[in-house]
Amino acid sequence: MSCMFKGVICDKAFGDYYILGKELGRGAFASVYKCQQKGTSNFWSVKLLNKKKYRKVAATEIGILLKLKHPNVVRLKEVFESAEEVHMVLELVTGGELFERIITRGHYSEKDAACAVKDMVTAVAYLHRNGVVHRDLKPENMLYEDLSEHARLKITDFGLSKILGTDATMHTVCGTPTYCAPEIFLGKKYTQSVDMWSLGVVTYILLSGYEPFIASTDREMFKKIIKCDYEFDSPYWDAISENAKDLIRKMLMLEPNKRITAEHALKHPWVMGLATKNVHMEEAVVQIKTFNAKRKLKKATEAVLAVARATHHLPLDMVQMVNIGDSTTPNTNTNITGGNEKMT
Structure with a gap:
C-alpha cells in the first residue's frame, strides 16, 4: 500500500x-x-x-x-x-483540561492564571517562530501533562492549523466562534495574530469565568466581536489588577497589526509574574465551574444532534434539550470551517 x-x-x-x-x-x-x-x-x-x-x-x-x-x-x-x-x-497527557484543573484546585489566584497564560503564550511564540498558526486555541485544546503541582500546560489539536509559506496571510473561515478574531468573521485575510486574540479571550475567561463577548444570540455575539465591544464589568473585575487588564486590552485589539505578538506578550510584566496578585479568586472559580458545565452540556448535546442528523431521526426530548442552560450564553463549542474548500 x-x-x-x-x-x-x-x-x-x-x-x-x-x-x-x-x-x-x-x-x-x-x-x-x-x-x-x-x-x-x-x-x-x-x-x-x-x-x-x-x-x-x-x-x-x-x-x-x-x-x-x-x-x-x-x-x-x-x-x-x-x-x-x-x-x-x-504523548499521553493526564493532568486534565485547563478549566478542570482550576475547578479542582484549592487555591486559584491571578498568579496561577498568569502561569497558565505564560505556558500558552510560550507555546504560541514557538509555533509562530516556526511558521505555524493554530487557528483553534480554546480551553479544551489546552491540557496539563500530569497532575503534579507544577505540570506544564500543553497545546493540542492541530487539525485546523496552517503552515505559513511566503504569503503570511490566510482567508479560510475556521475555528470556534467564541474565540475567533473579528477579521475572520469579516472574511478578511488574516495573519497569525488571530491566535493572540484567542488567547485574549481565554485570559479574560480565566480571570472572570465568563466570555468577554457574551450575548443572547450568536448573531449578537458576532456583532460584539466585530466591534470589539467588551467591558471589565463591576464587581467581577474590581479586584483584578490593572496589569492583567492591560494585557487583555493588548490581546483584544481590533486592528490586527496593533495586537500584541506572542514574543512581546512574554515580556509583559503580568505574564512574567512581576505584577500578579496571589489572592484567591473565589467568584472566578464559581463562574468558571458554571461556564465549564454549560460547555460540556452543549458538547454532549451537539454529539447527539449530529448522530440524529446522520440517521434522520431527532428525538423530541433532544429538541427540548437544546434550549437547556443560560439563555445569555451562545453556542460556543461548534467549530466553523469554510465547508469543503481548501483551508488556506
Missing part, C-alpha cells in the same frame, strides 16, 4: 506495536484512546481518524506535529497508516 501522507508508517500495523486501551475522548474529527507499547510499561495516546473522510485534517495535523518539538506542545511519536484509518501515536 502506498502512503497517502508523508512521514508515516505504511508497511507495519499499529496493532503490531501497541495494545489499544480505553477511549479517552471523542471530537469532531477523531477518537482518542489510551494505548500501551508492547513489551514495555510505556503508555501513549492514539488518535484515530478516518483518512478518506478527514484527509485534509489528518494531513495538516501530521505535517505540523512532525516538525514540532516543544515542552508546551503535545508530542507526536509516530503515525501508522492503514487502508481506512490513520493512527497518530501521541
Whole structure:
C-alpha cells in the first residue's frame, strides 16, 4: 500500500506495536484512546481518524506535529497508516483540561492564571517562530501533562492549523466562534495574530469565568466581536489588577497589526509574574465551574444532534434539550470551517 501522507508508517500495523486501551475522548474529527507499547510499561495516546473522510485534517495535523518539538506542545511519536484509518501515536497527557484543573484546585489566584497564560503564550511564540498558526486555541485544546503541582500546560489539536509559506496571510473561515478574531468573521485575510486574540479571550475567561463577548444570540455575539465591544464589568473585575487588564486590552485589539505578538506578550510584566496578585479568586472559580458545565452540556448535546442528523431521526426530548442552560450564553463549542474548500 502506498502512503497517502508523508512521514508515516505504511508497511507495519499499529496493532503490531501497541495494545489499544480505553477511549479517552471523542471530537469532531477523531477518537482518542489510551494505548500501551508492547513489551514495555510505556503508555501513549492514539488518535484515530478516518483518512478518506478527514484527509485534509489528518494531513495538516501530521505535517505540523512532525516538525514540532516543544515542552508546551503535545508530542507526536509516530503515525501508522492503514487502508481506512490513520493512527497518530501521541504523548499521553493526564493532568486534565485547563478549566478542570482550576475547578479542582484549592487555591486559584491571578498568579496561577498568569502561569497558565505564560505556558500558552510560550507555546504560541514557538509555533509562530516556526511558521505555524493554530487557528483553534480554546480551553479544551489546552491540557496539563500530569497532575503534579507544577505540570506544564500543553497545546493540542492541530487539525485546523496552517503552515505559513511566503504569503503570511490566510482567508479560510475556521475555528470556534467564541474565540475567533473579528477579521475572520469579516472574511478578511488574516495573519497569525488571530491566535493572540484567542488567547485574549481565554485570559479574560480565566480571570472572570465568563466570555468577554457574551450575548443572547450568536448573531449578537458576532456583532460584539466585530466591534470589539467588551467591558471589565463591576464587581467581577474590581479586584483584578490593572496589569492583567492591560494585557487583555493588548490581546483584544481590533486592528490586527496593533495586537500584541506572542514574543512581546512574554515580556509583559503580568505574564512574567512581576505584577500578579496571589489572592484567591473565589467568584472566578464559581463562574468558571458554571461556564465549564454549560460547555460540556452543549458538547454532549451537539454529539447527539449530529448522530440524529446522520440517521434522520431527532428525538423530541433532544429538541427540548437544546434550549437547556443560560439563555445569555451562545453556542460556543461548534467549530466553523469554510465547508469543503481548501483551508488556506
